[in-house]
Amino acid sequence: MTSESISLTTFIGRDFELEDNITDEKLRKAMIHAFGWLLDNDISKMMNILYRADVDEEKLKELLINKAELPSAEVIADAYLARQIQKLETWRKYSR
Structure with missing residues (x-):
């Protein structure tokens, strides 16, 4: 599998x-x-998914406080997606 064939859905598809x-x-x-x-x-499954994705717990807590007007699920999903995108970009950078 080449670095170009890996997609965000491939990373997220693990969870x-x-x-x-x-x-x-x-x-x-x-x-x-x-x-x-x-x-x-x-919640325990959610925490396990976030842990495996390496979503920073302190950063997530801060986001939930700072974006209290948004639904928690939206804030968590955005943090999860941002981390998966970051991991994908790093993987692509170093797998060439």
Whole structure:
């Protein structure tokens, strides 16, 4: 698998089942929905996913406080996606 063939959905697909060729907007909405469900039904699984994705706990707490007007699931999904994008960019940079 080349660095060009790795996509964000490949990284996220390790934690969530996603449809093929999903748009960025649909991906974000799916993550908000998934984290909303996890918040309501399985916080330990959510924490495990965030831990494996290496989402900084302190940074996430700060985001939740600073963006209190937004739903928590949206803030968490955005933090998760941002971290996965960062990991993907790093992987691409060093896998050439």
